[in-house]
Amino acid sequence: DAGITQSPRHKVTETGTPVTLRCHQTENHRYMYWYRQDPGHGLRLIHYSYGVKDTDKGEVSDGYSVSRSKTEDFLLTLESATSSQTSVYFCAISESLLSSYEQYFGPGTRLTVT
Amino acid sequence: DAKTTQPPSMDCAEGRAANLPCNHSTISGNEYVYWYRQIHSQGPQYIIHGLKNNETNEMASLIITEDRKSSTLILPHATLRDTAVYYCIVRVTGGGNKLTFGTGTQLKVEL
Numbered sequence: 001d002a003g004i005t006q007s008p009r010h011k012v013t014e015t016g017t018p019v020t021l022r023c024h025q026t027e028n029h030r031y032m033y034w035y036r037q038d039p040g041h042g043l044r045l046i047h048y049s050y051g052v053k054d055t056d057k058g059e060v061s062d063g064y065s066v067s068r069s070k071t072e073d074f075l076l077t078l079e080s081a082t083s084s085q086t087s088v089y090f091c092a093i094s095e096s097l098l099s100s101y102e103q104y105f106g107p108g109t110r111l112t113v114t
Numbered sequence: 115d116a117k118t119t120q121p122p123s124m125d126c127a128e129g130r131a132a133n134l135p136c137n138h139s140t141i142s143g144n145e146y147v148y149w150y151r152q153i154h155s156q157g158p159q160y161i162i163h164g165l166k167n168n169e170t171n172e173m174a175s176l177i178i179t180e181d182r183k184s185s186t187l188i189l190p191h192a193t194l195r196d197t198a199v200y201y202c203i204v205r206v207t208g209g210g211n212k213l214t215f216g217t218g219t220q221l222k223v224e225l
Contacts, residue, residue: 042215105157
C-alpha cells in the first residue's frame with residue numbers, strides 16, 4: 001500500500017470554526033489531491049498540487065484553501081466550517097499528471113460540522 | 115471526461131469469476147479506462163487501467179472492446195474480501211487529471 005496517512009481520522013467541529021486536515025505521504029510523489037465524498041455524488045476534486053507551493057482549484061474549491069510547503073505534506077483548510085462541508089475527505093497522490101498514472105488514496109477523514 | 119454506465123449491483127459466488135461491465139460509448143482516443151474499488155468507507159483502491167489493449171495484473175484483468183466503447187473487469191476467483199463498490203472511470207490528461215467517480219457497481223461475493 002502507498003504510504004499515505006491522514007490526520008485526524010475523525011473530527012467534529014462547530015459551524016464557523018477553522019479546521020485543517022493533513023495529508024502526509026512517504027512516497028515522494030509530486031502530485032497530491034484532496035477529494036470529498038458525499039452520498040449520491042461520488043468523489044469530487046477540491047484542490048490539487050503539482051509541486052511544493054504549486055496548487056490549483058478543482059471542481060468544488062469554494063470554502064477551501066490548501067497549502068504545500070513540503071513535498072510530503074498537503075494541508076486542506078476550511079477557514080470557517082459550514083454544515084455543508086460535513087463529508088469524508090480523501091487525499092490522493094500520483095507520480096504524474098499524465099492519465100496513464102494511477103492515483104493512490106489515503107484512508108480518509110470523516111468531518112462533521114454541527 | 116467520458117460518462118460511464120455501470121450496473122448498480124451484482125452478486126457472485128465465492129471462487130467464481132466476477133465480470134463487471136462498463137459502458138463508455140463517448141470515450142475519446144486519449145482517454146484511459148481505470149478501475150478502482152472502495153471497500154466499506156475505506157479510501158478507493160486502484161485496480162487496473164488500460165488504453166486499448168487488454169491488461170492483466172495480480173488483482174484482475176481488463177478487457178476493452180475493439181471500438182473502446184465498453185470494457186469488463188474480471189476478478190478471476192472472487193473472495194468475500196472482494197465485496198466492494200467498483201468504479202469504472204475514463205480519464206484524460208489535463209484539468210488536474212481528476213478522477214470523476216460515478217456511483218459504481220456494488221459487488222457482493224457470497225458463499
